[in-house]
Amino acid sequence: MAEIKPMIHKYCQNGTYMLLDVNSGIINVIDKMTYDVLDVYDGTNKDAVYQAFAGTYDKKDLDETLGELDELIEKEMLFAPMTENFKVVAEEEPVIKSLCLNIAHDCNLRCQYCFASQGDYDTHKRELMSFDVAKHAVDLLIKSTEGKRQHCEIDFFGGEPLMNFGVVKQTIEYIREQEKIHDKVFKLSLTTNGMLLDPAKVKYLTDNHISLILSLDGRPEVHDRMRPDAGGHGSYKTCADNQVYAAKHRNGEEYYVRGTYTKYNLDFTKDVEHMADLGFEGLSMEPVVGDDLSYAFIHAFQVEIGQAVVFFINAGQVVIGDGIGQVKRMDEGRPFIYYHFIMDLYRGPCIAKRLRGCGAGHEYMCVVPNGDIYPCHQFVGQDDYVIGNVYDGVTNTELPPLFRDMHVLNKPICCDCWAKFFCSGGCHANNIKYGSNIQTPYELSCKIQKKRIECAMYIQAVLAMRGQKARLFGDPEENCEGCGACE
Template sequence: MVHQYKSNGYNIVLDVNSGAVHVVDDIVYDMIPLAKESSFDEIADQLKNKYQEDALKEAFEEIKELEKEGLLYTEDIYQDYIMDFKKRETVVKALCLHIAHDCNLACRYCFAEEGEYHGRRELMSFEIGKKALDFLIQNSGNRRNLEVDFFGGEPLMNFQVVKDLVKYGREQEKIYNKNFRFTLTTNGILLNDDIMEFANKEMANVVLSIDGRKEVNDKMRPFRNGTGSYALIVPKFQKLADSRNQTEYYVRGTFTHHNLDFSKDVLHLADLGFKQISVEPVVAPEQEAYAIQEEDVNRLLEEYDSLAAEMLKRNKEGKSFNFFHFMIDLEGGPCVAKRLSGCGSGTEYLAVTPWGDLYPCHQFVGEEQFLMGNVYEGVTKTDIRDEFKLCNVYAKDKCKDCFAKFYCSGGCAANSFHFHGTITDAYDIGCELQRKRIECAIMLKVAQAE
């Protein structure tokens, strides 16, 4: 499979199955769709009014050499491999600990219903959290590196338990020869110097929630009395980002139908001094006023192109920053199994509620049909795990012939379920935006390589 596109003055050709990226001239670009199945004479006849025969012959030979080297027109050899890989014994490597089903903000798009997750407000006890870490260790097999994200609601509303669980985890590392990578996602309202100091010592990554410009953030992320949160959190986030040397954190925002010009929010965050930025589209039922609509897509595609072009400009000016969705590794990156099967939800990665129930991920919490077990008994509904275990790009008809499949891994299972009632479909708007993000990411790599 070959994907071709033009971006920012570059003719880019992606050989999907090998991952090879080629930047080519116009004649090679025009010839590649023809050269797989057609002879040189047939191609020359089609393009004779546009290019000279000598140039056509040289381009044809170049294309055939790339094919011979396994860098063009390569076949997909991974379907049997991923099915065999999925038959292996499942180990759990990561937990999303819902340390607080409560929140001090009332974000209008929150899938967690201000922290309640279709249920009740509750804070996780140390005992439940301890059992969750025990469950992770006991089900991690020979895997040494384990990940735990403190999530909510707002986890800092239960900060003492966060501290106690980190301490417990560090004790267990020594006993079981494990290494915990703790992360924290916070809206910043309760951030103070003591919490920052603790986070800088113990948290491998911190996600700081902010949507961008003041008017955008305060419209969608207010307190329950309607006042905005921007003025309170920005100085705290700037201080924390600087204290972490502008690494190992993200300011993470959500854009909606109300701010289709989201590139301005990304650039606003960059202008505030943040170097690690993630702003991504809201996923919401189409009847919600803030939901991304199909008619918004073309505008959003243009926004991504505009953002990529501005990032190139800023790079040259020495004002670079990282945009999470444009970060791509063309040389290494995740292994093939990871690329084809995604985040590991329902198998390697599970979410834990404050009362100890296990779900495939944080976005399934409260969907009772996906309740998999609990931290005391473990995964008792193995049929749910097995369903997620078989969820990969080859289980999704929309993914099989998509050039992005090795980069997006088939998309989000929760989005698929919420829009189509099955985890083996795909959220169509999300797919369109993801394909554009990948194109922009590759273009940026091409430009940086010059």
């Protein structure tokens, strides 16, 4: 495990000077003098500061700035050492706490960029999960967490899970029974394109407290270009109409709309604006990942930081400015949440999340219709990554520890990166496919993540200075996912 040294990251956005202390996760808005001084000052070399800025700043002002920095250093809010708690978390044994149930290896859309090959995961076999497999998956999760964690999570995934809604309902009802028997708290979610999301299903999912992840790519022409139905027709109208209905009838239950942007809509801030105008209160946009040069970035935008990242810079400006601005909409009484810009200004995510991120392969796993278990849905169909089966349990004893050890302290590139405790080393599957191995982060993803983080810190800081945060971003305690990592 690498030694993590004190580190800071500073940058300027829209004339606001931002400072992140990497190890503590604490963010400050600073003035131009402090920004400049930190090019030189490391907490021990005041004489070097006086010499470097003798003709630029008054010594009295430099003294005041250095005094403020020394106070932050003394409180371990600047150039902070690495907490020993990271070592404790890093050495914990793997415990499965979350499952993705690929309840349907079939789909009613034929999205061009689909990593699941339009639902069948390159198996050329469309199939639905039986209730018996789903039941055994639930039992495996309960057994894994017995006496260790109270909180568990299951996401109904696909393909399109609503194509197997009967088994979804059976599984939900079984989970609610088992919660009482085993003193568990299950957080359940369902990811859907919305094509089959009729009022009856909306009511059932809402009444049973199932969080919804809804897939929509934004403007009609953008969505229909990449997401035709099985007959090759545009799917926007059905998807959008059903999702708008669902959002209006959630009765306070969680949901958000997730879009994918390609090289065809690098102006995706317009898609965010479009979806916000539809009335959706929670939104995110993810960059497409793939080798197909007709839509992907991976080879087409490797010069400098790439156009995708340029538009994240624009997003950071527009969200605050006069366009789709979150602050502007808040003032008008119609706020929305853009999830990539949610960030706790004080110390960031919990230790476990900062170290490992999603937990794929050791805390989070994916079950497919035949009962096989994979590290996550991105690995489905790759025989080398089968971890076990719901009937036999986890039988591959090498992969879970491997994934468990792939935290940021064991990734050389990540150790020297200021963003490591917010991205947690990136997606394992993308690292393997595009970074050549699990320890090497996917470069383009890193660049996009860094700009997301900078935009998020900037927006949060502006809101904090205005005294506005609660409706849009919540308090740190409210942002806790109840994952049980602290149990």
